[in-house]
Amino acid sequence: MQGVVSGFSSSKTDIGTAPTIIDFYKCVTSDHGYATESTQIQLINYNYTTPNENWEKKTFTACFGGGQSHGEWTGRKGDDLFFKVKAVNGNTSVGPTLTVSRVHMW
Template identity: 85%
Template structure:
């Protein structure tokens, strides 16, 4: 039933990066009994998988709402609209959303290895939170809306 809901939501979405805003829609199906890390709110997942298409600097992922919040983000097979013109890179910041106080903006990581078909790995050691999300701070050195970026797989764990 949940899968059908997200499928319908994705069909109705008119924004190219919509699927990246709904990482659970692209997550592999798992029951709470199969997941690692216990249950919280009836949902428990060890990792979230998604992708991004045509995002720009300033893009924010959806918040994770799982018991074991990720502190690691991997990007696989990244490309930008500037491909071939510049050395491709993206700057990613992990943010802990707080409902009653200012958000915790954790350090920024620069990803380069995922361009050209590889994998970039960002790890925020010793960080934990329940509502984490990431923001793309720069694409190819630009922090203003400019070059677009796509990532075939975003793995948060």
């Protein structure tokens, strides 16, 4: 992901086993140096005929500074799961951008 803002949605993927895990590697924001860089991620189960199921939000901080952030949604699996960036450095509207060198969703 490069230069995404709050509201960005990933592509849908099939996760056949629970838990669903999302890993972010080497994150940076456009306002690098912000006191506490972070991004808030929400896992969503896409439904074709009913409203989507919005599952809990996780805050990723460890991937900033070159590390890895790990989010795990226990008991969650589905055919059309995706995640949405809900906030970047606490900003829930268009503001700082987020770049992640590698995203692994499984």
